[in-house]
Structure formats: structure tokens, C-alpha cells
Amino acid sequence: MKKTRAVITGVQGWVPEYVLTNQELETMVDTNDEWIVSRTGIKERRILKGENQGTSVIGTEAVKGLLKKTNTAPEEIDLIICATVTPDMPFPATANIIADNVGAKNSFSFDISAACSGFLYALTMGSQFIETGMHKKVIIVGADKMSSIIDYQDRATCIIFGDGGGAVLLESTTEEVGIMDSMLHADGSGAPFLHMKAGGSRKPATHESVDAREHFAYQEGSTVFKFAVTNMAEVSAKIMEKNGLTADDVAWLVPHQANKRIIDATANRMGVGPDKVMMNIEKYGNTTAGTLPLCLWDYESKLKKGDNIILAAFGGGFTWGSIYLKWGYDSN
Numbered sequence: 327m328k329k330t331r332a333v334i335t336g337v338q339g340w341v342p343e344y345v346l347t348n349q350e351l352e353t354m355v356d357t358n359d360e361w362i363v364s365r366t367g368i369k370e371r372r373i374l375k376g377e378n379q380g381t382s383v384i385g386t387e388a389v390k391g392l393l394k395k396t397n398t399a400p401e402e403i404d405l406i407i408c409a410t411v412t413p414d415m416p417f418p419a420t421a422n423i424i425a426d427n428v429g430a431k432n433s434f435s436f437d438i439s440a441a442c443s444g445f446l447y448a449l450t451m452g453s454q455f456i457e458t459g460m461h462k463k464v465i466i467v468g469a470d471k472m473s474s475i476i477d478y479q480d481r482a483t484c485i486i487f488g489d490g491g492g493a494v495l496l497e498s499t500t501e502e503v504g505i506m507d508s509m510l511h512a513d514g515s516g517a518p519f520l521h522m523k524a525g526g527s528r529k530p531a532t533h534e535s536v537d538a539r540e541h542f543a544y545q546e547g548s549t550v551f552k553f554a555v556t557n558m559a560e561v562s563a564k565i566m567e568k569n570g571l572t573a574d575d576v577a578w579l580v581p582h583q584a585n586k587r588i589i590d591a592t593a594n595r596m597g598v599g600p601d602k603v604m605m606n607i608e609k610y611g612n613t614t615a616g617t618l619p620l621c622l623w624d625y626e627s628k629l630k631k632g633d634n635i636i637l638a639a640f641g642g643g644f645t646w647g648s649i650y651l652k653w654g655y656d657s658n
């Protein structure tokens with residue numbers, strides 16, 4: 327009997343309209359366009375403005391667009407998983423809010439917190455609900471409103487992050503396409519280098535915690551950078567080796583968009599040339615769980631059925647991993 331796999335049958339991204347440029351950041355903190363571009367590759371990022379606008383806005387717009395372009399009725403969806411570190415609120419899950427907004431009345435839904443690797447974790451988990459035969463249509467959302475946890479007085483973090491995200495539809499197939507393999511990792515000893523100090527159960531919000539600016543993302547950039555370069559490159563090379571793939575076999579690398587220098591190191595380690603690397607960091611910055619679906623969305627028109635694609639990410643936790651998939655459809 328042929329193996330049942332989960333295959334991506336559609337992708338849709340969404341970013342807010344407001345563009346925060348390096349030039350505008352120059353007026354907010356002691357930085358400059360040359361430093362930001364040379365150290366990160368980022369020129370601008372999007373910011374979700376307005377009252378009561380949470381990550382669910384990003385997820386809802388992406389899922390609405392996805393349902394429309396794949397001609398899927400919301401009632402057909404069995405499950406929505408949302409990867410995010412900036413949920414609308416600690417509970418209920420942002421995935422529940424998205425499901426309600428789009429009318430996915432027959433689905434159950436939950437969030438996954440794995441920072442920049444969240445989309446990889448959620449895609450792996452969602453594909454297993456399909457492989458078991460338990461569900462037919464699963465939506466994976468990766469979305470973050472990073473501006474809600476960024477200190478715009480901290481030049482080391484505010485230049486990197488942006489808001490945005492995307493969603494993919496997973497369905498079952500017995501063809502030789504879809505999610506072929508996944509390697510996921512976590513190391514909680516990385517927490518001191520990338521975390522939010524207050525607002526959780528260990529240190530609930532107080533006037534003091536707000537005054538101390540502890541409700542923002544805290545990052546020791548150069549330490550995270552070193553771990554990211556090593557681990558993202560290593561896991562990407564390992565998944566190729568495990569599946570007998572050479573650099574020539576790989577059509578696309580889809581790397582987490584945290585820093586162009588981390589992306590280049592990963593591509594080099596894999597032996598993959600820049601023409602095969604999806605990159606949109608210059609216009610969106612680091613949208614945490616949003617970067618991978620946003621890349622797939624931007625490059626969708628170039629993808630061909632059967633393309634070997636390697637997704638890779640590294641982020642808070644630490645968490646990191648890689649997915650090997652074969653693209654399921656010709657986009658044109």
C-alpha cells in the first residue's frame with residue numbers, strides 16, 4: 327500500500343501596510359541604515375498599527391486568503407495550528423480566535439510556542455494528523471506581531487523584528503510529494519540568551535516590571551548568532567544527508583529570516599548557491615514564526631511540482647530544525 331503523506335496544497339501570506347524603514351529607525355535610536363543592512367540585510371519591516379490589533383489579525387487575513395485561493399469552505403477544516411510567541415492573549419489560543427473569525431466551525435485549534443522554529447514544529451505536527459488518516463484538511467499558521475514585545479529604545483533588537491505571517495493548507499496524498507522528513511530540536515539552556523523577563527507565571531506584570539522594561543524581548547545577539555549559524559547549518563546538512571540529497575537535488579532552501587549572514591552560512595554549509603535561497607528579509611525583517619510561510623508565499627509562482635525544498639530555522643528556546651518536503655503543485 328502506498329504511504330499517505332501530508333502535502334501543502336496552498337500558501338497565503340499577509341503583512342500589515344505600515345512600513346518601518348531603517349531611515350525612520352535612525353530617528354528613534356542611535357543606528358544607521360549602513361549598519362543595519364551590512365549586519366542583517368534588513369531595509370524595512372511591517373508594523374501592525376491600531377487598537378486591539380493582535381496576531382489573530384495577521385492569521386485571520388492569511389487564512390481567509392488561503393481558503394479563497396484553494397476554494398476551500400471553512401467548514402471543511404479539521405484543525406488549525408497557530409505557531410506564535412505573540413498570541414493575542416495568554417489564553418484562549420490565537421488559533422481559536424482565527425478559527426472563529428474565518429468560520430472554521432468544525433475544526434479544533436491550538437497554538438504552538440517554539441519561537442522562530444514554530445512553523446517547523448507546527449507543520450511537523452499537522453502533517454502527522456494527516457498521515458494517521460485522522461484528519462483531511464489542516465491549516466498551519468505562522469504569525470507574529472513582534473512589535474508588541476519590542477523595545478523601540480533598544481537598538482540591538484528593534485532593528486531586526488517585524489510583523490507578519492502566513493498559512494498553508496495541508497491535505498493528504500499518496501503521490502511522491504509532500505512532507506518527507508523532519509528533524510526538530512530544543513535546548514532549554516538557551517533561555518537566558520533570548521527570552522521575555524516578565525509577564526509570565528514566574529514574574530507576573532507589576533508596575534515595577536513595566537518600569538524596568540521587562541515586557542520586551544531580551545536578546546544577547548552575538549551569542550544567539552553563534553548558536554544559530556552552527557545549528558541551522560548543521561541540521562540542514564544532516565537532513566540532506568539522511569535523505570540522500572546532494573546540493574544539485576535541492577531546488578530551494580527556505581531559511582528563517584533572522585539575519586542574512588546566518589542564511590548565507592547555512593546555504594554555504596549545504597553547498598547551495600544563492601539562486602536557490604528564498605530571501606525576503608530586506609522587506610519584512612524577522613517576523614519570528616511568520617518568516618517561512620511568508621517566503622513560500624513570495625516565491626510560490628517559481629515553485630514546481632516535485633521540487634525538493636529544505637526549510638530550516640533557529641530561534642528562542644533554543645529551538646531549531648529542518649523539514650524536507652517535495653512541493654505538491656505547479657503554481658502557474
Ligand code: UT7
Pocket residue numbers: 356357358361362365366442481482485486546547548549550551554583584585588612614640641642
Ligand atoms: O530569530 C531569532 C533568533 N535571533 C537571531 O538569530 C539573531 C542573531 N543575532 C544577530 O542577528 C546579530 O547578533 C545582531 C544583528 C542582533 C547584532 O549583530 P552583531 O554583529 O552580532 O553585533 P553585536 O551585538 O556584536 O554588536 C556590535 C556592535 C556593538 O558596539 P561595540 O560594543 O562594538 O562598540 C553594538 O553596540 O554594534 C553595536 N550595535 C549597533 N550599532 C548600530 C548594536 N546594535 C546596533 C545598531 N546600530 N542597531
